[in-house]
Amino acid sequence: MDNTYLIEKDFKELLKEQSAYKEVISLAHWDMRTKIPKKGVDQRSEVVGFMAEKVHQLETSEKMKYFIDVLKDQTEDDIIRKTVEECEENYERNRKIPHDEYKEYVMLQSKAEAIWQEAREKSDFSLFQPFLEKLVEYNKKFANYWGYEKNIYDALLHNYEPGVTTETLDQVFPSVRDSLTELLGKITNSSVKPNPDVLKGHFSKAKQEAFALEVLNKMGYDFNAGRLDETIHPFAIALNIHDVRVTTRYDEEDFRMAVFGTIHEGGHALYEQNINPSLANTPLATGTSMGIHESQSLFWENFVGRSEAFWYSHYNLFKDFAPASFQAVPHGQFYKAVNEVKPSFIRIEADELTYSLHIMVRYELEKALINGDIKVKDLPGLWNEKMKDYLGITPPSDKQGVLQDIHWSGGDFGYFPSYALGYMYAAQFNHTLNKEMNVDDLIASGEFHQIKEWFTKHVHQYGKMKKPLEILNDVTGESLNPAYLVNYLTKKYSGIYQF
Template identity: 70%
Template sequence: MTKSNLEKDFLAYLQEIDAYHELISLAHWDLRTKIPKKGVESRSKAIGILSAKVHEMQTSDKMKQFIDELKNKTDDEVIQKAVEECELDYERNHKIPQAEYKEYVTLQGQAEAAWQEAREKADFQLFQPYLEKLVEFNKRFANYWGYEGHIYDALLDQYEPGMTVKTLDEVFPALRESLTQLREKVNNSKANVDSSIVLGYFPKEQQRNFAIDVLKQMNYDFEAGRLDDTIHPFEITLNLHDVRITTRYDENDFRMAVFGIIHEGGHALYEQNIHPQFAHTPLATGTSMGIHESQSLFWENLIGRSDGFWKANYEKFKSFAPDFFKELDVDEFYRAINEVKPTLIRIEADELTYALHIMVRYELEKALINGEIEVKDLPVLWNEKMVDYLGIEPANDGEGVLQDIHWSSGDFGYFPSYALGYMYAAQFYNTLNQQMDVDSIVQSGDLSPITNWLKENIHQYGKMKKPLELLQDITNESLNPTHLVNYLTEKYSRIYNF
């Protein structure tokens, strides 16, 4: 299909925007991995200046003209979808009065600094006035953007297009009920499951070498990516052929780096496997936060923490690991790395209780945005919900309501993606199991049939399909928490003998 000049101009315009994104992403990667500390101030300014240029291009009259002249007027499906993405961005930006947005950006900076201090001092009041303003801004933004059902839908939609409070409220309570029941069963189990037996000095380089082996098994392409050290691990896409991951090592707990790397590797596979025809357009990324998280969690937990995976890899693991593992057989090891132990801190949570952390946040966010509760009530409500859902209570706000950075940057509507990712992952896993014997493949040590399936069904599309469309196409159903509950029940009933 030959492209019109207008279409070519549009694609060239998108490629310009993408060039900015590529260099800005590189700068973010560098900020978090390599930069010497005195270089940070100038680098941050430079990022700010170039980000403003991108913003100008995304909200320019020229962009508006492309949208008006191409939307529903092109025969090229890729261009049509790209235009739709551009329009979403354009509208989202244009509906907020510029002065208000500027004020908001300034507030974000201040709020993050205030949050950091508040968390260190475990003093919510230091953060409260900023959080109040952030909530007010987000309410207003939601109203500018508009919504059909619940005001919170407008915020959700930024991260998980098509997801609504209605759907979440259908799904989450049942999931919560099942998870808390499972948690109870685990609690009451007399099975001997103790993660401390896998802890002990494990040199960083050896952890790294094992993890690299696993990444290669997953078919992560090291000619199109790299692995570096950082403080808060992340995956970042510079372009579809340069998808980098990072990790942090605890030399007394290999789980942080090994499972962290598998997790980021799952994100990275998604991006490396997007079809190159979408390069340099807004379609060349994962379709939503939830689907992205489904990929990282799929690899980290459903594969990486599975029995079959360790049957295939335990001998190799021991060749990298310290001697004390020689005394552990693979079954003991497998149970140890799957211990369930509710924690106060979300990012340290086990597979079973993780989603409960998300529900605490989702319910509070929704009520804040809806005006049902006030910011000042958060610490008490937080602690109550932690007791209700996880059975433990924070000793202070630092390990309670202040633990996550997200609210300090005004990210409301983001948290549900994490729980959605779990559910999506289990749904994909269920379908995959109908099509192939996943456990046998995992035990064979050649994971490529799995990578290929994910590529073919999910990765290659980038943003061409919306999350719920993708889910429907693959699994023939919509969001369904049963698969996650079934997966967890089967796994933990075996480990905990119930």
């Protein structure tokens, strides 16, 4: 046993080294998206590439293999055991890809992203098509290296939502999609309409920021372990548990971007700030999956931030910062206006209801691509068809259609479903939470800490100690059940649109 102790100590040193590289990579990314001067970008990209290569080397090193082999059966420490499992999985998955192919793929990714940007700018899918074809081929090849049981797409899903399979998604997504399109129909046909014009008005960046800071503070975001900065594409990033930063974007003619965006990123940040410190410097010290992460951000953004209770308690605070025109807008009218449903082309600008439909379009297409059921060249047409079918609108250009998202240009297939899963998880958590406390009352009285503590107790603290579906089951007592999302949305929108 003494020997095991010493090996564990060395293993922890290796993990610490890995964490050090990851911290500088995160810092470099944060800086590149918020502060870096233009001319510093090229050199920085090389530096990040170098540091990422170091992480990859450690993950696939003989030393790592040694620790995995020795500690797998010997350790009696829960955290180390879970860490070894995580490391073994990374090791196996990385080792299955020949190093030359990995390197070619990394180069392809960075080229493809640049080309995608150009293609989007010019709204010219044909520029991007050959790169996307290669990315799909690589992902199919990798999926075969990694292996899967029933569907090749499962191997990719696993990168973002381990435990969730294509089979599960195909059981759940179509019914959600149909329920949402049905709801959308009722909303479209309703004669009651919120009036979004009341939200107009020049709202200075400084005042939006001041309000955003107040809200983050009320949510329980710890500013001694984080900060808020401005960026083009908002994100939250954890350098470590004690340094989790959020960013937002300000549109002085539309405060919704910054306000709801900050609450969303704040939800991600609460997750990372409240991971148990005993997991620090291990690969377990982060959110367990993209979907569970998104459940946290979406819970705060929508279930809290767009709720009637929230604006009941925070509208006066909002008016302290907002343009004078809001003084004449009653609370109820404001609440309805920020919940307007309107099919639109761009996913990240979508409302709470149509958002998941955007995800269905992507899921169905990428699953078919990876399974070889459709061809890359047919994507633009298929995209537009599905948009017409589910949202009732046809994008006027590929820029507003198939070219809008960055994910595929980085080879990230299997990522999109986590957005919709996150929504379903959030609704399911919300249902359980409401059995334990009166959430609306807490929100209406601004008592967020009980909500935050509940999530910390049930979700945050575990980091990667539990798998996503394990958390879902432990917290809610059942497996993925999309009924909660459909019920929540039906209740909310039947109230607003009165059907």
